[in-house]
Amino acid sequence: MKTVVSFALGCKVNQAESEAIAEAFADRGYNIKTINDKADIYVINTCSVTNFGDKKSRQILRKVKRLNPNSIVVAAGCYAQTNIEAISNIDEVDIIVGTNGKNNIVDYVENFILNPQKACFVNNIMNEHQFEPISLKKLANRTRVYIKIQDGCSQFCSYCIIPYARGPIRSRDEEDILNEIKTLSLNGFKEVVLTGIHIASYGKDNGKTSLLELVKKADAITNIERIRLSSLEPSIITDEFASDISKLKKLCPHFHLSLQSGCDKVLKSMNRRYTTQQYKNAVALLKKYIPNVALTTDIIVGFPGETDEDFAQTCLFAQNIQFSKIHVFPYSPKKGTPAAEMKNQISTDIKNTRACTLTNISEQMEYEFIKKQIGQTFYVLFEKYENGFCEGHTPNYIQVRVKHNKPIKNTILLVKIVDVCNNLAFGEIVS
Numbered sequence: 511m512k513t514v515v516s517f518a519l520g521c522k523v524n525q526a527e528s529e530a531i532a533e534a535f536a537d538r539g540y541n542i543k544t545i546n547d548k549a550d551i552y553v554i555n556t557c558s559v560t561n562f563g564d565k566k567s568r569q570i571l572r573k574v575k576r577l578n579p580n581s582i583v584v585a586a587g588c589y590a591q592t593n594i595e596a597i598s599n600i601d602e603v604d605i606i607v608g609t610n611g612k613n614n615i616v617d618y619v620e621n622f623i624l625n626p627q628k629a630c631f632v633n634n635i636m637n638e639h640q641f642e643p644i645s646l647k648k649l650a651n652r653t654r655v656y657i658k659i660q661d662g663c664s665q666f667c668s669y670c671i672i673p674y675a676r677g678p679i680r681s682r683d684e685e686d687i688l689n690e691i692k693t694l695s696l697n698g699f700k701e702v703v704l705t706g707i708h709i710a711s712y713g714k715d716n717g718k719t720s721l722l723e724l725v726k727k728a729d730a731i732t733n734i735e736r737i738r739l740s741s742l743e744p745s746i747i748t749d750e751f752a753s754d755i756s757k758l759k760k761l762c763p764h765f766h767l768s769l770q771s772g773c774d775k776v777l778k779s780m781n782r783r784y785t786t787q788q789y790k791n792a793v794a795l796l797k798k799y800i801p802n803v804a805l806t807t808d809i810i811v812g813f814p815g816e817t818d819e820d821f822a823q824t825c826l827f828a829q830n831i832q833f834s835k836i837h838v839f840p841y842s843p844k845k846g847t848p849a850a851e852m853k854n855q856i857s858t859d860i861k862n863t864r865a866c867t868l869t870n871i872s873e874q875m876e877y878e879f880i881k882k883q884i885g886q887t888f889y890v891l892f893e894k895y896e897n898g899f900c901e902g903h904t905p906n907y908i909q910v911r912v913k914h915n916k917p918i919k920n921t922i923l924l925v926k927i928v929d930v931c932n933n934l935a936f937g938e939i940v941s
């Protein structure tokens with residue numbers, strides 16, 4: 511039996527795709543291994559969102575060939591899509607696949623076994639207008655599963671290469687998504703995360719449905735217990751959207767609402783299609799309809815032209831919103847994007863200082879958010895057991911640890927929050 515590693519770098523979409531690729535190999539009789547194992551085949555789903563992502567992709571591709579010089583190495587994904595020449599020059603790579611065609615990777619590998627010649631399967635992604643079918647059916651070694659509902663992005667933010675790597679927006683058939691959720695719930699999953707490159711645009715390319723309609727139908731599926739949404743744009747949060755989702759029993763009250771900057775001048779330079787006031791209005795709607803909602807976000811610091819005053823505005827805006835957590839990213843110029851050619855690039859030292867400042871603010875807000883939950887009870891989905899403690903997450907995505915004498919992974923139990931230490935909640939099982 512041949513062995514396969516299917517490994518993802520970068521985003522949740524890549525993770526969802528790599529798990530589906532692994533399942534496709536398993537269905538053909540292959541044995542699935544992990545990234546540090548010696549295997550016959552390595553499929554690396556590369557990332558190109560930053561220059562570091564490019565570098566990491568190259569490193570992993572070379573590393574796996576060293577693990578087994580006789581292995582077949584497949585470079586797939588965003589870096590392969592946007593940098594065909596660079597990937598082609600990596601001697602360790604045998605097969606190149608872009609962001610489309612991943613559902614054919616098993617066939618590509620088996621054809622290579624019969625005819626071992628370097629092959630490239632990268633098309634013009636801008637000409638793709640159909641969602642490529644890719645799905646999961648079985649319970650992997652985890653408690654939540656990512657379901658890819660759409661691909662592509664048409665926003666063209668000035669710092670982002672992803673629209674060029676993923677192409678135009680393409681929505682997955684609604685019935686196909688719902689069937690996958692049903693299958694996964696019957697196979698043991700209790701929580702699904704609806705993910706994509708830009709899920710707020712779901713349904714806009716075909717006019718047949720919308721993210722709101724999809725979530726309503728998913729909420730009605732009997733066996734699934736939790737539904738989460740990946741990153742959203744503030745523009746999707748209307749009064750109707752917030753009101754309707756607040757009535758859904760299974761949708762978790764945690765929203766990752768993309769911000770990137772709390773300064774209107776910087777947002778405009780980034781080509782983000784909202785203002786801080788529009789963002790604030792979206793947050794107000796979520797808080798109006800959903801008590802105890804958790805709001806997380808991404809913020810880029812040190813974007814070209816960002817002054818000390820601009821950064822101060824971002825810090826103040828974040829504190830006024832009161833996020834439960836901020837993912838902080840120092841700006842990294844990405845070749846091929848307008849922002850990389852902008853004047854007034856910020857020095858690495860200043861970017862790192864700003865990142866440290868905002869991270870400290872985030873950690874304090876996270877602590878305050880968790881502290882407010884002390885004394886309250888939540889249903890926790892437990893995910894791991896280690897050294898006599900079980901850990902899991904509440905619906906509003908607080909990480910909770912409880913002392914327990916046996917593993918209770920993939921079990922949902924009622925827990926009372928009793929303390930917080932190092933931004934980790936500690937609880938006691940109520941039932």
